[in-house]
Amino acid sequence: MTHSIPQLRSVNVTRYVTPLREGGSMPAIAEADDQFLYVLKFRGAGQGRKALIAELIGGEVARALGLKVPEIVFAHLDSAFGRIEGDEEIQDLLKASVGLNLGLHYLSGSISFDPLVTKVDAQLASQIVWLDSFLLNVDRTARNTNMLWWHKELWLIDHGAALYFHHSWNDWDKPQRSFPNIKDHVLLAQASELTNVDEAFRAILTSERIRAIVSLIPDEWLTDEPAFESIGQHREAYIKFLETRITNSDFFVKEAQYARESLI
Template sequence: MGVDTSTIRTVRVTRYVTPLREGGSLPALAEADDGFLYALKFRGAGQGSKALIAELLGGEIARALGFRVPEIVFAQLDEAFGRTEPDEEIQDLLQASTGLNLALHYLSGAITFDPVVTTLDPALASRIVWLDCLLTNVDRTAKNTNMLMWHKELWLIDHGASLYFHHTWDNSHEQAVRSFTQVNNHVLLPWASQLREADAELRPKLTASVIQRIVQLVPDEWLANHDVQSPEEAREVYRRFITMRAAASENFVNEAQDARKRVI
């Protein structure tokens, strides 16, 4: 079965502008052939294509559930692109990332969400906590909120640390129904007083057809090194994991509610 990329545009990277922040993943601000700037995530960095898969699946699931997420695009990086880059580390990264990468539309002027400055509605806070429990997203903490305020609206970014089961690829069925103990570090947990309501609202939206459509977006070349027989088999593991996790949402909702009682 071919990959349906009808909802994801492909752009060609034309200019590396600047690194966005220090760290293992080394994302960059880059310009593409459509004239827009993007936060570019490289397949040659950190956790490689698995981080891109988590970013794609996590971001598009969030979008399907009604959250604001910058447009996600596939970003084609030509082999010759890194040859003129003077920084040796960046040149190595670019050369290791030839081919299809992933990028998010750059929200120029956006500021990092600060819970001290901006108070979120409990319903929205609860929905975001629910989402991150579903995705097993360990990276929405006070230290690194991975949320932006842009034109007075909240946007979610950086889901590359989600779906961490795929780094070992073992016991995916068991991991799918586990609670999410890392929720106790979630930056929004103290405000997430409506987790049951969030569960009742969001779980029905994550239908089998929605999950299938999103999983089919993952390109074959990102799945080539998975410990399974084929890209289609790998997609099926992701589809089953997300489906089972949503069906067992009571487990992570209970864990989140218990964790919230301990922090307030």
């Protein structure tokens, strides 16, 4: 079966609106030349291009699985953009981020998901827990849910902390990588349908689909990685990790189920 993976649009950033200082990487709301607002993730922030890669892969995998994710775009930042910024810290960030960054469509009027206020059904909770187990996403906890309630639907944001192994590439190709952080997942208690979700999601995330998603990563984000001799090897490593992870999904599904049993 052939799966269509949409290409990401490219926009030019025209106006820095306001920083979102609750984010560790100092994202910001910015306006682009298409007149839309975006939450801008900067290549010059603390985790650099790796956070953008994780954001791109995580968001597009979630979208492929049918979960709600704001549109992701490539956002170009001109070298002159930060010159009128008065805040020196922000000015330095903008200067370090000239070139290709990542933006997520700003969901105006959305509110942060509160698990005490909004209940998530078992199917959706299981889908999100499966996704975060698959991607090794450490950042979907009660303290920081990284989910928004918008137009009566749950939207997933901020996957920049996923795929954390790529900050060192140590043992990245282990077929069964433990993910103990799943015990802290905000939706784990409701995730009673993991086995059924695993079967459905394995059928969606074919090798063809994984390759199509990883192919979206710009070459310039894959340069200067000492663990690999070429951009091609670097890209293939992401593909191999995701393919190996999906092949061994029973391991992380059981890990999540055991963590859930301990929790409830």
